[in-house]
Amino acid sequence: MILNTELEYKGNLFPSKIIAYKKDVDTLYFTSENNVVLQLTIERDSVLRFRYTTTSIFENDFSYAITKYASKGFNHLEIEEDDKNYIITTSKLICHISKLDMRTSIFDVKDKSLICEDELGFHWEESYEYGGDIVKMSKVAQDGESYFGLGDKPVQNNLKGKRFENWVTDSYAFGRTTDPIYKTIPFYTGLHHKKAYGIFFDNTFRSFFDFCQERRNITSFWAQGGEMNYYFIYGPDMADVVSNYTDLTGKPHELPPLWALGYHQCKWSYYPEAKVKEITSTFRKLKIPCDAIYLDIDYMDGFRCFTWNKDYFPDPKRMVKELADDGFKTIAIIDPGIKIDNEYSVFKEGLANDYFCKRADGPYMKGKVWPGECYFPDFTNPEVREWWSNLFKELIEDIGVKGVWNDMNEPAVMDVPGKTFPDDVRHNYDGNHCSHRKAHNVYGMQMARATYHGLKKFSYPKRPFAITRAAYSGTQRYCSTWTGDNVASWDHLSIANAQAQRMCMSGFSFVGSDIGGFAEQPNGELYTRWIQLGIFHPFCRTHSSGDHGDQEPYAFDNNVTNIVRKFIELRYQLLPYLYTAFWRYANEGIPILKSLVLFDQEDPHTHYRNDEFIFGEKILVCPILEPNARGRRMYFPKGDWYNHWNNEQVKGGKENWVDADIDSMPIFIKAGAVIPKYPVQQYVGEIEIKELKLDVYFKLGKEKSQVYEDAHDGYDYKKGRFSLRNFTLVGKKDSLTIQQFKSGKFTTSYETFELNLHGLPFNISKVVVDNEEIDFSKIITNTNSLIISKEFTDLYILGE
Ligand code: MIG
Numbered sequence: 001m002i003l004n005t006e007l008e009y010k011g012n013l014f015p016s017k018i019i020a021y022k023k024d025v026d027t028l029y030f031t032s033e034n035n036v037v038l039q040l041t042i043e044r045d046s047v048l049r050f051r052y053t054t055t056s057i058f059e060n061d062f063s064y065a066i067t068k069y070a071s072k073g074f075n076h077l078e079i080e081e082d083d084k085n086y087i088i089t090t091s092k093l094i095c096h097i098s099k100l101d102m103r104t105s106i107f108d109v110k111d112k113s114l115i116c117e118d119e120l121g122f123h124w125e126e127s128y129e130y131g132g133d134i135v136k137m138s139k140v141a142q143d144g145e146s147y148f149g150l151g152d153k154p155v156q157n158n159l160k161g162k163r164f165e166n167w168v169t170d171s172y173a174f175g176r177t178t179d180p181i182y183k184t185i186p187f188y189t190g191l192h193h194k195k196a197y198g199i200f201f202d203n204t205f206r207s208f209f210d211f212c213q214e215r216r217n218i219t220s221f222w223a224q225g226g227e228m229n230y231y232f233i234y235g236p237d238m239a240d241v242v243s244n245y246t247d248l249t250g251k252p253h254e255l256p257p258l259w260a261l262g263y264h265q266c267k268w269s270y271y272p273e274a275k276v277k278e279i280t281s282t283f284r285k286l287k288i289p290c291d292a293i294y295l296d297i298d299y300m301d302g303f304r305c306f307t308w309n310k311d312y313f314p315d316p317k318r319m320v321k322e323l324a325d326d327g328f329k330t331i332a333i334i335d336p337g338i339k340i341d342n343e344y345s346v347f348k349e350g351l352a353n354d355y356f357c358k359r360a361d362g363p364y365m366k367g368k369v370w371p372g373e374c375y376f377p378d379f380t381n382p383e384v385r386e387w388w389s390n391l392f393k394e395l396i397e398d399i400g401v402k403g404v405w406n407d408m409n410e411p412a413v414m415d416v417p418g419k420t421f422p423d424d425v426r427h428n429y430d431g432n433h434c435s436h437r438k439a440h441n442v443y444g445m446q447m448a449r450a451t452y453h454g455l456k457k458f459s460y461p462k463r464p465f466a467i468t469r470a471a472y473s474g475t476q477r478y479c480s481t482w483t484g485d486n487v488a489s490w491d492h493l494s495i496a497n498a499q500a501q502r503m504c505m506s507g508f509s510f511v512g513s514d515i516g517g518f519a520e521q522p523n524g525e526l527y528t529r530w531i532q533l534g535i536f537h538p539f540c541r542t543h544s545s546g547d548h549g550d551q552e553p554y555a556f557d558n559n560v561t562n563i564v565r566k567f568i569e570l571r572y573q574l575l576p577y578l579y580t581a582f583w584r585y586a587n588e589g590i591p592i593l594k595s596l597v598l599f600d601q602e603d604p605h606t607h608y609r610n611d612e613f614i615f616g617e618k619i620l621v622c623p624i625l626e627p628n629a630r631g632r633r634m635y636f637p638k639g640d641w642y643n644h645w646n647n648e649q650v651k652g653g654k655e656n657w658v659d660a661d662i663d664s665m666p667i668f669i670k671a672g673a674v675i676p677k678y679p680v681q682q683y684v685g686e687i688e689i690k691e692l693k694l695d696v697y698f699k700l701g702k703e704k705s706q707v708y709e710d711a712h713d714g715y716d717y718k719k720g721r722f723s724l725r726n727f728t729l730v731g732k733k734d735s736l737t738i739q740q741f742k743s744g745k746f747t748t749s750y751e752t753f754e755l756n757l758h759g760l761p762f763n764i765s766k767v768v769v770d771n772e773e774i775d776f777s778k779i780i781t782n783t784n785s786l787i788i789s790k791e792f793t794d795l796y797i798l799g800e
Contacts, residue, residue: 012123012136013054015102021086023079026072030086030097031056038102038122045074046092046234047244050104051227052122054133059227062432064442065202065474067250093234106232108195114142115197115234116190119218122228130437135203136222137230145192146607147211147219148238148597149506151185151471152483154178154495156610157502157595159188163213167206168441168470170412170419172485173519176495182410182484183471184441185506186221187245194602195236198245202229204441204472225437238505238601239590246507246589250477255586256510257463258712259329259684260403260480261578262291263568264541265552266331266514269296272312273319279552280328284682288553288565289572291683292329294405294543299332303371304339306346306391320400327683331403331465332395336411336447337367337374346391350377355384360424360435367413367421376411376421379446380439381428385453392454403465404451406479409444410470444470445478452478461714467539471508480510480539488517488544493530494611494625500537501613504591505598509582512539516551524556525627525662531564532665533623535571536615538582538592563663569680574619576676576692576707581616583708592616600637603653609635618673618705619644622658622666631659632666640671642697647758669695671759672703674727674738684712691752696738698759699731709748721746734762734799740792751791757784762799770794 015036022029030038035056041049051058076091085096093115094107103121107114117140124133147159154176155162166184174181186201188209199221201207207223214220221230231248235241265283270276276293283290299316301307308316320330338347338356350356356375357365364375377384395401413420420440427439436443448468455464466479475481483499486492496513503511515534516522521544522530531553534540544551553564571578584590591598594614596606612622612634620641622634636652643650643658644667650656658666669675677693692707707725710717722744730737736757764784767776769792779787788795 012120012125014120014123015052018086018097018099018102026074026077028079028086028088030102032102036102036122038097040088040095040097042074042077042088042090043070043072043231043248044244045076045090046240047248048093048095048106048232049230050232051229052135053227054124060432062430063202064204064430064445065200065249065472067248067474067477069250070248106197106234108234108236113193113195115195116199116232117142119220124228127225130225130435132225134222134224135226135228136220137201137228138218138220141212141217141219142190142192145190145219146597147188147190148595149185149188149198149502150209151187151506151508152181152183152499152503154181154499156498157597158608159209159211161211161213163208163210165206165208166441168410168444168472170408170410170484173487174484176491182469183481185471185473185508187249187473187506189238189241189505190219191238191597191601191607196238196241196601197235198231198233198241200231200233200245200248200473202231202473203227204438206437206440238598239594242505242507242591242598243589246476249474249507251589252510252586253477254463254715255579255582255710255717256465256480258575258579259291260465261538261575261582262540262684263289263535263571264292264294264331264539265290266294266541266543267296267551268544268546269298270294271298271309273314276319276323280323280326282552282554284326286554286561286565287682288561289568289680289682291327292331292403292541293323294541295330295332297333297335297370302339303335303369304341304344304346305334306395307344317399324400324402327686329402329465330400331405331467332401333405333407334451335369335406335408336376336379336443337369337371337408338377339371340366340373340375347375349387350375353383353387355381355387357421358426359422360426365421365425367411368415369408369413377447378428379443379450380430382430384428385446385450388447388450389454389457392451392458396455396458402459402462403467404455406444406448406451406466406468409447409468411443442472444468445472445475448475448479463713463715473507476508476510480512481508482511482539482541482543483513485518485545486514488520488522488526490526490626492517493526493533493623496530497533497613497623497625498610501593501595504593505595507589507591509585509592510538512537512541514541514543516542516544518543518545521549522551524560527551527556528560528563528662529624529665531567535567536593536619536621538578540571566663572680573677573693574675575678575684576709577616577619579712580676580706580708584617584706596635596637603638605635606637612637618670618675620668620670624660624665630661631657633657634666636668640699641668642671642758643667644669649759669697669758670703671697672699672701672705672729672731673697674705674707674729676707689749691754692748692750693754693756695756696729696736696758698736698757698761699729700733701731703729705729710746717746720744723748736760736797738795740794742791742793751789753788753792755786755788755795757786757797760784760797760799764797765800766798768794768796768798
């Protein structure tokens with residue numbers, strides 16, 4: 001028998017032949033002679049859930065990852081059998097289950113091609129020490145198969161040839177080979193023969209994935225307890241795999257307030273108040289846009305959550321208001337460790353209500369973190385989450401803090417082996433009592449969830465904004481995230497790029513890195529290159545550790561300040577574009593950043609590209625990742641692309657050199673795109689938008705674009721008060737038509753559109769707006785800009 005586990009081998013066990021089969025609406029049960037039951041649920045035509053027990057009895061079916069809003073239902077289901085197999089057919093796939101040994105194979109219903117096939121299939125070892133099983137699955141890797149996803153792994157896009165572990169871990173100054181790190185997202189996409197499928201192994205125990213590392217043509221995954229419980233998600237488009245995974249584990253419950261997509265400034269730590277004000281006023285003085293300022297742990301009294309150090313911050317409410325008047329949203333950190341202190345109300349309440357985690361034999365789980373010895377709320381207890389959420393009343397409702405930053409929620413414990421709770425710690429797990437072995441990977445997620453609910457309650461009618469470091473699948477429903485304690489190095493700039501793309505491919509798009517690096521200090525050049533990448537990450541924040549000097553956009557030299565300002569300004573101009581991409585993500589689960597493989601999986605070149613990605617739907621970016629660069633080579637995926645800086649056109653499907661001195665970076669716009677832009681603001685809402693700029697990039701042929709708008713905060717958009725503009729551009733040799741179809745009940749603040757026409761192959765002779773010819777000489781500039789001072793549905797531009 002071939003091992004596929006690092007664990008001490010005690011003997012793999014296997015299902016024997018199937019002796020019984022039963023169907024219950026959408027769920028099929030196959031029972032083997034040796035008491036293994038495979039429960040197969042048809043979630044959707046393209047989504048199957050496989051769940052196994054080795055004792056004929058299933059655990060209580062409970063998951064923190066799967067959302068109650070997941071789509072269910074299928075169009076077609078047919079179950080047949082032949083001598084060898086049970087055969088299940090939906091409108092998307094065919095699944096064979098071998099009568100002999102329960103192994104499964106899945107085929108595309110259209111062309112009958114093999115998509116995913118068990119090797120050993122489900123097998124297990126008995127876990128005498130803990131009870132239950134070590135559950136394992138192995139699959140045959142198909143010819144030329146590549147693998148993507150798995151959350152925050154700091155490695156190149158394609159995971160083939162590597163093995164990973166999932167165990168949420170505080171990983172200060174992690175590197176490319178550090179594994180595991182902060183997040184557990186046990187979901188990957190496999191791609192072969194141009195077809196993609198996904199596997200989500202919804203098991204919270206410490207788990208492992210091996211992508212052809214141990215055995216060249218075998219992919220396997222296993223966990224140290226719990227059930228073999230995984231979802232098979234068929235594409236064949238990778239984009240559909242990711243969006244179906246996101247449908248299962250949840251999209252963000254609401255859009256972020258628009259300001260949260262602005263630029264954030266952070267440091268460990270800005271204090272006292274005078275320092276905070278000095279930072280914010282410098283931003284305003286130098287006209288560098290910024291929407292959020294962070295308070296790290298030093299704002300607290302002895303690191304006690306929900307308290308303030310009154311020497312540093314004598315009147316937080318006044319300060320937060322003054323910052324708000326200047327356009328700054330204050331975001332405060334909250335950690336899970338509650339200081340053992342009988343004078344401290346949060347501690348006393350937690351103790352009185354029995355809300356803290358306990359060890360197996362009864363004592364509280366005691367661990368050292370920033371406040372000293374602490375107890376830790378059991379966030380897997382719904383009552384504790386409710387209590388925790390109510391603790392935010394003062395901070396949010398009274399003081400006016402707008403966002404909360406959850407850190408150390410792996411949970412991190414100092415100076416102990418494993419840097420976290422020991423395995424025996426007990427958890428409620430929403431009534432499914434268990435040890436830390438099972439609850440560890442969701443602890444941070446449940447803390448973020450409780451925090452999110454507190455924010456939501458006390459920010460109402462505004463939208464909440466939270467950020468977490470630790471996460472399990474599904475955390476994207478509640479908050480944003482960052483990639484943890486990275487390092488100010490060129491290698492880490494490239495890691496940040498890989499991690500953001502990977503998180504987006506793993507259903508969690510609201511992500512960013514500590515711009516400039518958390519540990520150590522970047523020079524001006526590295527910081528500049530990092531900002532250039534960072535403005536294209538959904539979450540955009542500079543953060544750094546206190547002991548390494550200043551890291552604000554103006555902390556280097558004037559040249560750096562000017563370039564950084566220019567890029568942050570670009571971010572602010574692109575806000576309506578980014579907001580639209582966020583809406584697509586929140587609505588349809590479409591990742592905000594698309595690795596090239598996700599953009600065009602049929603082009604094999606994209607399977608191995610790491611640096612380039614698509615921001616939203618239409619903008620291709622490629623960061624500069626090396627010092628002293630004057631440009632770089634990059635790959636252009638299919639389509640025609642315009643250079644953002646000079647309108648030069650490039651045909652996709654090849655690699656090209658692109659100039660990019662320190663004040664530039666490769667940014668390309670897809671031909672046919674209509675890109676909405678705002679004027680530069682120092683913060684969101686600073687000015688009322690009176691005019692929407694539409695950058696129009698000519699294309700021979702047809703292209704669709706969207707612009708989504710709403711009040712940028714609040715919940716009215718959920719009642720239909722949004723504005724969705726669907727643009728269809730059709731370019732011909734001598735004409736250009738832009739049709740606009742508007743839906744939604746929200747009236748945007750602008751009625752004027754400035755259309756900048758890029759790449760028009762002709763001189764304009766005639767402009768017709770909604771069937772009315774207009775004297776375009778009055779509204780056109782020599783740079784091909786048209787000002788249209790009304791809503792239009794039909795624009796027709798004719799050449800000479
Ligand atoms: O042990 O709060 O990743 O962003 O500044 C370090 C202090 C604790 C780690 C976080 C970092 C934060 C820092 N925290």
